[in-house]
Amino acid sequence: MDHDIYEDAFLRDVLTTVKTIAVVGASANRDRPSNRVIGYLVDKGYTVFAVNPGYSGRIINKAMTYASLADIPEPIDMVDVFRAPEHLFGVIEEALDLTPQPKYIWSQLGVRDDKAALFAEEQGLVVVQDRCPAIEMPRLGL
Template sequence: MNHDTYTDDYLAEILRSIKTIALTGASPNPARPSNGVMGYLLSRGYEVIPVNPGQAGKQIQGRTVYTRLADIPVPIDMVDVFRAAEYLDGVVDEAMALKPLPKVIWAQLGVRDDAAAAKAEAAGIKVIMDRCPAIEYPRLIA
């Protein structure tokens, strides 16, 4: 897939079809973008599960933080990646080890790795890069 642009319909369909989001790189600091996006997604009715090894076992916005994707005890529809681009490939590998596979890997603004995206797509996972669901949701859904 060409990751330079996405149609509004494609993004809206993803946002409407998912329910459970694992947010990698979640921060307890309210000043951090990941914290604000987590709060926004929670306010829109998504189940958001924070993932951050340094915060594992603690709470962020009332949700228990997990060390890695494999530790989350429920199926995940989407992995929202708040990590630097060089970590996206590792997040894709973690996501591809899950059963069932997540439907979507969504890499935040500034996060892009075309090779990692191709690997995920070859496994049947949709990939969005360099976009923010908290920007796209109010533009397309709300």
């Protein structure tokens, strides 16, 4: 897939298909983008799980926090990654170990690793890179 341009119909399909989202790299700091996106997604009706090993068992902006993807007690449709690009491959590997596996990996603004994305796609995951659902949803009228 070309990760430079995403068709609006593709993004709309991803964002309307997904019901459960794990936000990896969640911050308890309300000034951080991950914190604001968690609250936005919860307010839009998604079931959101925050992932932050140092904050496990507590709430981050209306979402329960878990130490890892494997600790989340229900299937995840999409993993939204707020980690530096060099960590994307590891997050993908962790997602691939889940049963069932999520369908989507979404990496936030500034988070892009084309080799990791290709690996994920070869394993059957759909990847969106360097985008924010909290920006795309209003732009798409969702």
